Amino acid sequence: MDIKNKVILITGTSKGIGKYLAEYYLNKNCIVCGCSRNKSDIKNKNYRHFQLDVADETAVSETLRQIRKEFNRLDVLINNAGIASMNHFLLTPLKTIIDIYKTNVTGSFLFSRESVKLMKKNKTGRIINMSTVAVRLNIEGESVYASSKAALNSFTKILAKEISPYNITVNAVGLAPMKTDLIKNVPDEKIEKLLNQMTVKRLMEFEDITNMTDFLINDNSSFITGQVIYMGGV
Amino acid sequence: MTEQNKINELIFEVIKEINESLPSDKKIKVAADTVLYGSKSKLDSFGLVNLIVGVEEKIQDETGISITIADEKALSRKNSPFLTVKTLSDYVSELLNNVQKEE
Numbered sequence: 001m002d003i004k005n006k007v008i009l010i011t012g013t014s015k016g017i018g019k020y021l022a023e024y025y026l027n028k029n030c031i032v033c034g035c036s037r038n039k040s041d042i043k044n045k046n047y048r049h050f051q052l053d054v055a056d057e058t059a060v061s062e063t064l065r066q067i068r069k070e071f072n073r074l075d076v077l078i079n080n081a082g083i084a085s086m087n088h089f090l091l092t093p094l095k096t097i098i099d100i101y102k103t104n105v106t107g108s109f110l111f112s113r114e115s116v117k118l119m120k121k122n123k124t125g126r127i128i129n130m131s132t133v134a135v136r137l138n139i140e141g142e143s144v145y146a147s148s149k150a151a152l153n154s155f156t157k158i159l160a161k162e163i164s165p166y167n168i169t170v171n172a173v174g175l176a177p178m179k180t181d182l183i184k185n186v187p188d189e190k191i192e193k194l195l196n197q198m199t200v201k202r203l204m205e206f207e208d209i210t211n212m213t214d215f216l217i218n219d220n221s222s223f224i225t226g227q228v229i230y231m232g233g234v
Numbered sequence: 235m236t237e238q239n240k241i242n243e244l245i246f247e248v249i250k251e252i253n254e255s256l257p258s259d260k261k262i263k264v265a266a267d268t269v270l271y272g273s274k275s276k277l278d279s280f281g282l283v284n285l286i287v288g289v290e291e292k293i294q295d296e297t298g299i300s301i302t303i304a305d306e307k308a309l310s311r312k313n314s315p316f317l318t319v320k321t322l323s324d325y326v327s328e329l330l331n332n333v334q335k336e337e
Binding site for chain 2: 065
């Protein structure tokens with residue numbers, strides 16, 4: 001697969017999976033545009049960083065305008081930016097659900113909308129939404145996080161139909177737990193219980209994710225759209 | 235060129251771009267009275283989406299102002315702003331004036 005020179009936009013590249021994906025595709029000689037609330041420490045001539053809140057409509061629109069001006073194309077969008085909260089719903093403040101839905105749902109919506117406007121010019125594109133196995137496993141304490149990702153899954157399936165005429169695909173990847181900041185506060189026994197519900201009982205590795213993103217980005221994957229693909233056999 | 239004429243020209247440019255990918259019998263007339271919406275329009279719903287997105291993009295490029303044409307206000311109007319090129323142009327002009335007043 002030749003993905004060299006593809007322009008890839010990844011949200012949430014300051015740490016964790018987003019940063020790994022940015023560095024992975026930079027190593028494959030892609031042009032990577034990343035964003036986060038913070039500055040980035042990624043140093044690469046093919047990397048552009050945009051400091052923004054993914055739910056800020058004006059900032060997202062301006063980011064895509066800048067990408068259009070510089071590259072006049074966008075091949076791949078990976079909606080990776082996400083926040084989580086593990087808590088009983090009775091103990092969940094209003095601000096938590098607002099913040100989580102803003103980042104996980106509104107942010108993905110805005111980036112998808114503005115990206116499709118650019119992708120459709122070249123009549124090709126790939127959108128990958130990062131979801132979670134928590135949607136399917138209905139894990140206690142994750143009502144807000146999992147429901148925000150359930151919304152993203154539903155968005156993915158409907159968006160697939162609406163943007164199919166532009167030859168753009170959109171799929172979601174249901175990520176399994178891995179050692180990132182997102183689950184650093186989850187007790188070990190909770191993780192153990194979660195792993196026991198998976199077919200493949202191990203934590204996810206970065207390579208599991210890039211194996212999936214490579215597959216979805218591949219030019220030959222134009223027939224795969226509107227799918228939510230869960231990791232670990234969930 | 236007045237602002238209204240300029241907006242008309244921008245919409246015409248978008249129509250010409252859309253026409254490039256349409257067969258000759260489906261091409262849209264480049265004129266102010268061209269019907270964009272309803273049974274008399276040559277545009278299907280997908281074509282109308284392309285036109286609106288194209289106009290938003292052209293406006294942003296030309297003026298630096300980001301507008302959302304298909305907002306709740308537009309959709310709830312008794313007389314749709316998407317009926318003809320002229321009504322669309324009038325509505326875009328109104329949106330731009332509102333943005334300038336807010337600034």
